[in-house]
Amino acid sequence: AQSVTQPDIHITVSEGASLELRCNYSYGATPYLFWYVQSPGQGLQLLLKYFSGDTLVQGIKGFEAEFKRSQSSFNLRKPSVHWSDAAEYFCAVTPMFSGGYNKLIFGAGTRLAVHP
Amino acid sequence: DTAVSQTPKYLVTQMGNDKSIKCEQNLGHDTMYWYKQDSKKFLKIMFSYNNKELIINETVPNRFSPKSPDKAHLNLHINSLELGDSAVYFCASSQDGQYRVTNEQFFGPGTRLTVL
Numbered sequence: 001a002q003s004v005t006q007p008d009i010h011i012t013v014s015e016g017a018s019l020e021l022r023c024n025y026s027y028g029a030t031p032y033l034f035w036y037v038q039s040p041g042q043g044l045q046l047l048l049k050y051f052s053g054d055t056l057v058q059g060i061k062g063f064e065a066e067f068k069r070s071q072s073s074f075n076l077r078k079p080s081v082h083w084s085d086a087a088e089y090f091c092a093v094t095p096m097f098s099g100g101y102n103k104l105i106f107g108a109g110t111r112l113a114v115h116p
Numbered sequence: 117d118t119a120v121s122q123t124p125k126y127l128v129t130q131m132g133n134d135k136s137i138k139c140e141q142n143l144g145h146d147t148m149y150w151y152k153q154d155s156k157k158f159l160k161i162m163f164s165y166n167n168k169e170l171i172i173n174e175t176v177p178n179r180f181s182p183k184s185p186d187k188a189h190l191n192l193h194i195n196s197l198e199l200g201d202s203a204v205y206f207c208a209s210s211q212d213g214q215y216r217v218t219n220e221q222f223f224g225p226g227t228r229l230t231v232l
Contacts, residue, residue: 041225041226042225042226043120043206043223043224043225044159044206044208044223045223046220046221049220088157090159103161103164103172104221105161106158106159106160108156108157108158109157109158109159111157
């Protein structure tokens, strides 16, 4: 069955520290991969996405993610976290061959808290 | 201008009632979605419409009936509300279609439904 795992439910970092949020997927083939962020009381905003090509992708707000096929992982990173980055982060996948429709399957999310 | 809007933002109602949530997008997208986010923040797709046609129906109870009067609107009607329906419901849209994939989904701000 298709699934997305985010092993860390809750992460706390200090402002200015580096960040890595983990995401692993289980699929028959390489899917399309996404990271979304949800600020409190808000909808989801796309941070970045991977379809093919360079395995290191850059996103908005200084985030990047690296696709590692051998580990079925798509971890999100940021070199220096800002207090405004506190939010819920969701990894999501969609099958590469889904009949043309972008059916997102989400992980359970990782809540990021930032200490001043 | 709001890209994807939902009304109402909050909805509190009694068990057994019937309620509707409305969604509108002004992005000119062809495809719209409904997602449910439960109390543990887990997001799961419910429905997807492409040009007013239902294309994804993820084993949602018959009490949930989406309606798309035109491709800019996708409403969700829920009959005989149950306690377990309490959740945040997100509408989303994308330019995806039968022959076009990999586009971003734009999410609305969500509707928090509380069933008492």
